Amino acid sequence: MTAKLVLVGCGHMGRAMLSGWIGSGRIAPTEVVVVEPNEDLRAKAAALGCAAVAGTEGLPADIFPKIVVIAVKPQAIRDVLAGYARFGNGATTFVSIAAGTSVATFESILGEKTPVIRCMPNLPAAIGKGMMVVFANGHVSDKARDFVAGLLAASGEVASVDDERLMDAVTAVSGSGPGYVFHFIEALIAAARTAGLPAETAARLAVQTVYGAATMAATSSEEPGVLRQQVTSHKGTTAAGLDVLMGDEALTRLITETVDAARRRSIELGS
Numbered sequence: 001m002t003a004k005l006v007l008v009g010c011g012h013m014g015r016a017m018l019s020g021w022i023g024s025g026r027i028a029p030t031e032v033v034v035v036e037p038n039e040d041l042r043a044k045a046a047a048l049g050c051a052a053v054a055g056t057e058g059l060p061a062d063i064f065p066k067i068v069v070i071a072v073k074p075q076a077i078r079d080v081l082a083g084y085a086r087f088g089n090g091a092t093t094f095v096s097i098a099a100g101t102s103v104a105t106f107e108s109i110l111g112e113k114t115p116v117i118r119c120m121p122n123l124p125a126a127i128g129k130g131m132m133v134v135f136a137n138g139h140v141s142d143k144a145r146d147f148v149a150g151l152l153a154a155s156g157e158v159a160s161v162d163d164e165r166l167m168d169a170v171t172a173v174s175g176s177g178p179g180y181v182f183h184f185i186e187a188l189i190a191a192a193r194t195a196g197l198p199a200e201t202a203a204r205l206a207v208q209t210v211y212g213a214a215t216m217a218a219t220s221s222e223e224p225g226v227l228r229q230q231v232t233s234h235k236g237t238t239a240a241g242l243d244v245l246m247g248d249e250a251l252t253r254l255i256t257e258t259v260d261a262a263r264r265r266s267i268e269l270g271s
């Protein structure tokens with residue numbers, strides 16, 4: 001069977017990436033088989049034009065995929081992987097987006113010569129604005145690495161690390177990061193409401209402000225600290241607000257604790 005790619009798990013992140021790959025034309029839907037036990041999610045994969053099956057028993061007996069993408073929860077990985085051991089130690093490259101789960105875990109279940117790429121994406125991949133960070137073991141061929149990098153580029157920016165241990169920090173910063181930013185938006189909306197703005201206006205102002213500031217930080221040649229200073233008039237309103245946020249490094253300390261808690265959880269999930 002000619003399927004190039006098997007996607008195992010078509011939940012939030014799996015689907016976000018799949019729609020980018022197909023939308024960009026980097027892979028044809030007919031080259032993808034999705035394995036997903038949830039019927040509604042299988043229907044969404046089918047709507048993208050992909051074959052969708054409920055479990056490994058639904059895969060064609062003669063399938064020999066180039067890539068198997070594992071997009072299930074880390075807690076399920078060990079059980080799920082066993083079903084794909086027949087593709088291990090060979091020409092199939094496994095790509096895992098699971099938090100914490102090490103390359104060694106994949107090698108121990110699939111065979112120590114299995115090509116494995118760990119990738120930490122983030123949810124904005126759904127709109128082509130993701131941040132994907134990869135780490136590959138020594139069995140991944142240049143051809144497979146290039147193919148996967150091309151696919152990932154459809155979902156946003158791609159970076160790599162040479163030291164697998166850094167994947168826990170990556171997970172805590174860019175993997176979980178959209179969650180922190182969404183919460184910041186929630187907090188700004190709540191504060192806007194407290195300050196008297198109607199709900200719709202509060203949401204509009206908060207979202208557009210974060211969008212505009214993030215876009216400016218991404219496109220400007222100035223550091224974020226310089227941009228912050230450009231907003232801050234001497235003895236003005238921003239200075240009064242930042243006195244609260246930056247006093248005693250309040251936000252920096254909170255974010256450092258936040259990232260550290262997420263990094264430690266990533267390590268726990270991998271053990």
Ligand SMILES: NC(=O)C1=CN([C@@H]2O[C@H](COP(=O)(O)OP(=O)(O)OC[C@H]3O[C@@H](n4cnc5c(N)ncnc54)[C@H](O)[C@@H]3O)[C@@H](O)[C@H]2O)C=CC1
Nearest residue numbers: 009010011012013035036071072073074097098099121123
């Ligand atoms: N949600 C996010 O923002 C990010 C998630 N990740 C990683 O992506 C992975 C998936 O996370 P989400 O998409 O958020 O979870 P999710 O729960 O939305 O998706 C997981 C999917 O796996 C399916 N599944 C369960 N058992 C299966 C099996 N035996 N075979 C095939 N599919 C099976 C579930 O039905 C579900 O649809 C996790 O390992 C997570 O660490 C990584 C970066 C960001």
Ligand SMILES: O=C(O)[C@@H]1CCC=N1
Nearest residue numbers: 098099171175176177
């Ligand atoms: O919360 C999680 O564990 C996953 C990994 C990074 C984002 N979501």
